[in-house]
Amino acid sequence: MPYALTITHLYPDHLNLYGDTGNLIVLRRRCQWLGIDCTVKSLTMGEVAHSGQTDLYFMGGGQDTDQVAVVNDFHQLKYEAIRADTEAGVVFLGVCGGYQLMGHTFLMGNGDETRGLGIINVSTRAPGTDVKQRCIGNLIVELDATTYAAMQTMYATPRAIPRTLVGFENHSGQTHLGDGVEPLAKTIAGFGNNGAAEYEGARYKNVFGSYMHGSLLPKNPHFADYLLWLALGRKYPETPIALAALPDTEEWAAHDYVVQRYG
Secondary structure (H helix, E strand, O other), rough: EEEEEEEEEOOOOOOOOOOOHHHHHHHHHHHHHHHHEEEEEEEOOOOOOOOOOOOOOEOOOHHHHHHHHHHHHHHHOOEEEEEHHHHHEEEEEEOHHHHOOOEEEEEEEOOOOEOOOOOOEEEEEEEOOOOOOOEEEEEEEEEEEHHHHOOOOOOOOOOOOOOEEEEEEEOOOEEEOOOOEEEEEEEOOOOOOOOOOEEEEEOOOOEEEOOOOOHHHHHHHHHHHHHHHHHHHHHHHOOOHHHOOOOOHHHHHHHHHHHHHOO
8 A cells, every 4th residue: 555644844944953954854765765655845934734734744943033933923824723733643843943932932042931832831941050051962862661662663574773862952942841741752961851961852642842953863763764653653544554674774873873972
């Protein structure tokens, strides 16, 4: 049975710092290699979102001014549809600024508090006395047991996959999770969500937030496959989804290098 997925890139003209668009390239290319028909579309300022039109949303990072610029547009033209989709299990990935925006509020570097998109119950504020500098550097985290167990079932043939994710963080905001939201992973090296350096990212249903920049999916092919697997499982609920195990020689080499050097 041929599979097809639609991926929507939110605000590509405003939220596109630090190579985050590379995550879309990875998703599209892996679909190609896996024989999945993939359509990528942009949803920009002034365009209205309609629920039920996509299988996976992606939103990247941006400067404070760019984040502020999209908030009113989102609430006026996109909130209802995207909220309905994410509550129904549509996959959503937000990275750095995109992750911060997913919450209810974020406190800007100039002290102004801005309303967030309200997709998940998190909030972000400027550094306090515990962290005065930016959270910047290589980040290594360990996935929670439930997510890792699910990943081990998504391939047609068993394969060894790491429990770690690696990436590069560069943020001043400190993100805190509210009720109903679980961390994506436990921090091994780096900061993650905040200066306490205990956890990184967030998950609510199939909505994921992370501070790992453009290297998130290129260096973590198992997480890229997991997002696709979740999207396929939701779209084709009557069909057991089993992905082919791609070689990923270069991807694993990049992943392992970060773990070995900075872990």
